Each structure stands twice: as C-alpha cells, then as structure tokens.
Amino acid sequence: GESVGLHLPTLSVQEGDNSIINCAYSNSASDYFIWYKQESGKGPQFIIDIRSNMDKRQGQRVTVLLNKTVKHLSLQIAATQPGDSAVYFCAEKTSGSRLTFGEGTQLTVNP
C-alpha cells in the first residue's frame, strides 16, 4: 500500500547547527503535507505545512521543501536548540481528509 516513510530514524546534531529531516512519500496524488513535532508525553505539535502547488515554505527557523519529482519532503531547522529535541513526523493528506503519518525521526540536540 501507499505509505509515508522517513529515511533516518534518529538524528543527532550539535546546538547551533542546522538540522535536516527527510521524508519520502509514495502517493503522487497527495496535495497537502505537514510536519509535526512531538515531545515526550505531549500531542503532536503542528510546525509547518505545504501544499503541492509550492516547493518551499518558510516559517520561524524552519523551512519545508517539497520535491514532487522524487516524492520527497524535508524539514530544515536553522540554529538548532536543545528545545528542538523531539520526534518529528511528516504527514501527507491522501484521500479526503485522511492524514497518513510517517514513522518519525528522533532529533537529539547536543549542547
């Protein structure tokens, strides 16, 4: 079946470095994508989204890139801070309003 997957289950970076978290998706008909951050014991927190008619979107310290040719989504975090340590999920809207989540990447920021 179609699914959203992550290339790296864990990512460890130094404080102040930039982080890049990657995600592959397989449904070429998906038209909406979201990145979520989930800290331990909390619900997924909406970070940034992008629609399929765009290839880049920027937020505060975060940028999402969408490459529809290779069905790839990435989240870039600038000047990573210890508070950025969490599990990051990509999600794609497949059919209707159904959102399919990837497996998650654990980001660890070392001081």
Add this chain to the structure above:
Amino acid sequence: DAGVIQSPRHEVTEMGQEVTLRCKPISGHDYLFWYRQTMMRGLELLIYFNNNVPIDDSGMPEDRFSAKMPNASFSTLKIQPSEPRDSAVYFCASSLGQGPYFGPGTRLTVT
C-alpha cells in the same frame, strides 16, 4: 486561544469496563479526528467527522469502539468492553483548512 481539550488525561481501568474519552475541538473548526498512538503501530486514524457527521470510520478497530459528535464543540470515543490491547494514547485533533491540530491526548491503560 484554547487548543483542543481532552479529558481525562490519564485513565486506568480493568478489562471489561467501559471507557469514555472526551474532546472539545478548537472553536470554529469543522473537522474532528480521533487518533490512537502506540509504539508498535504509530499514529493511526480511527475516525473523523466533518460538521459533526462521521465521514470515515474505517480505522475503528472493531464494534467495541464507537464515536459520537453531538454538537460542534464536543465529541466522545467510547470503548465497551475495554481490553488490554486497547492500551494506548488517544488523541483528538481538529482542523479548519489547515492542520489538524492535536490535543494533549488521553493515556489509557487497561489492566
């Protein structure tokens, strides 16, 4: 603005008991989602509503699970009878165009 509100935050019950989880979506949102998260299966969509009407309940595990949305500001997820394999974190989420935005979750433990 208040986010999605869920209650209770933690629930411990014995096998065979009825469990009711509650959710208040973000005011004005027209979609409401119930998700379940486990280590083994990740985030799974159970059911979602649009304007209080159930649209897709294909993720509801079995007849022991039921969900209702009597009005735009309240939804329940009921499990009757509960089983140990229902132990998980249950999230409610809501959206209006963008999102969804998640609540803090209810951690359910069935012994």
